[in-house]
Amino acid sequence: MLDIQLVVAVLFILVIxxxxxxxxxxxxxxxxxxxxxxxxIYLGFSIQGLLLLGCFFVSSSLLSKFQSVKKSNLHDILEKGDRRDIVQVLANGGVPAILSLVQATGQSFGQVVLLGFCISIAAANADTWASEIGTLSKQNPRLLLTFKKVERGTSGAVSLLGTCAAVVGSAFIAIGAGLLFSLSWYPIALVILFGFIGNLLDTLLGQTIQVKYICTVCGKLTEKQNHCHNRGLKMKKFSFLNNDGVNFLSIALATMLGLIILS
Structure with a gap:
C-alpha cells in the first residue's frame, strides 16, 4: 500500500x-x-524534521540574496560564493542528518536526540544569519579574541548586528522546533542557548584554526589559496580547516555540549 506521507515527503525534498x-x-x-x-532527516524525524530543515534552508537562502549587491565585495575574501555545493550542504546538514539516522534506529532516547537535532540546526542557522546580516553592518567587525577591527566578511570577526542576528536566528529555529515537536519553554531555551554557542564556536575556530592566506600581490587577507592569479602565503602555520570544516566542527561541538547537559 502506498505511503502517502512518504510520497509527500519525497516530493517536498525534491521540490525544495x-x-x-x-x-x-x-x-x-x-x-x-x-x-x-x-x-x-525524514527517516528520523518525519515531516516535522523536514519542516524544521526547511525553516533553515529557506531563510538562509533568502538572506543570502538580501542586498546581495552590498555583499559582492565578499567574493574577493570568501573561498566559495553564495551557491552551496555538496560539501557546504553536508557541513551544515551533516550533524542533523547523522542524529536523524540515530533516531531512525528505533532505540529509546527520550528527547535527547531530538533536542540535539534541533540544536544542530539552530547552530547552523545562527551562524548563517550572523554571516548574511552581520556583513551589512555599517561598522567594521572586530576579531573575537583581540578586538582588532578587520574587513567585513573576515572569519573570526564579530559585530553587534551579526551577534544579534545569531541570537534571533537560533531563536527562530528553537521556536519553530517548539511548535513542530510540542516542546516546553525549557528545551526551547536550551536550543536557543546552544544554537548561539555554535555560532560563537564557529567564530572562535574561524579566528584560530581556519586557513587564511595573504595575497602576495595585493596584500589582502583571504580564504582563497589563489588570489590575483598567484598562490597566497598561509597566514598561520597550524591552521588546517577551511570554512566548511569549521562549520561542521562548530555545529558538532555545540550539539555535543548540549547533549552532555541534557544527558
Whole structure:
C-alpha cells in the first residue's frame, strides 16, 4: 500500500532542492546533498524534521540574496560564493542528518536526540544569519579574541548586528522546533542557548584554526589559496580547516555540549 506521507515527503525534498538549484542557492551537487540530508532527516524525524530543515534552508537562502549587491565585495575574501555545493550542504546538514539516522534506529532516547537535532540546526542557522546580516553592518567587525577591527566578511570577526542576528536566528529555529515537536519553554531555551554557542564556536575556530592566506600581490587577507592569479602565503602555520570544516566542527561541538547537559 502506498505511503502517502512518504510520497509527500519525497516530493517536498525534491521540490525544495530543485527550487534551491533554480534560485542559484544550490549547485547541482548541492541539490543532491540536500536530497540526501532531507531523506535522512525524514527517516528520523518525519515531516516535522523536514519542516524544521526547511525553516533553515529557506531563510538562509533568502538572506543570502538580501542586498546581495552590498555583499559582492565578499567574493574577493570568501573561498566559495553564495551557491552551496555538496560539501557546504553536508557541513551544515551533516550533524542533523547523522542524529536523524540515530533516531531512525528505533532505540529509546527520550528527547535527547531530538533536542540535539534541533540544536544542530539552530547552530547552523545562527551562524548563517550572523554571516548574511552581520556583513551589512555599517561598522567594521572586530576579531573575537583581540578586538582588532578587520574587513567585513573576515572569519573570526564579530559585530553587534551579526551577534544579534545569531541570537534571533537560533531563536527562530528553537521556536519553530517548539511548535513542530510540542516542546516546553525549557528545551526551547536550551536550543536557543546552544544554537548561539555554535555560532560563537564557529567564530572562535574561524579566528584560530581556519586557513587564511595573504595575497602576495595585493596584500589582502583571504580564504582563497589563489588570489590575483598567484598562490597566497598561509597566514598561520597550524591552521588546517577551511570554512566548511569549521562549520561542521562548530555545529558538532555545540550539539555535543548540549547533549552532555541534557544527558
Amino acid at each position: 532542492s530543485f527550487v534551491g538549484w533554480k534560485m542559484k542557492s544550490l549547485t547541482g551537487s548541492g541539490a543532491i546533498g540536500a536530497i540526501v540530508v532531507g531523506l535522512s
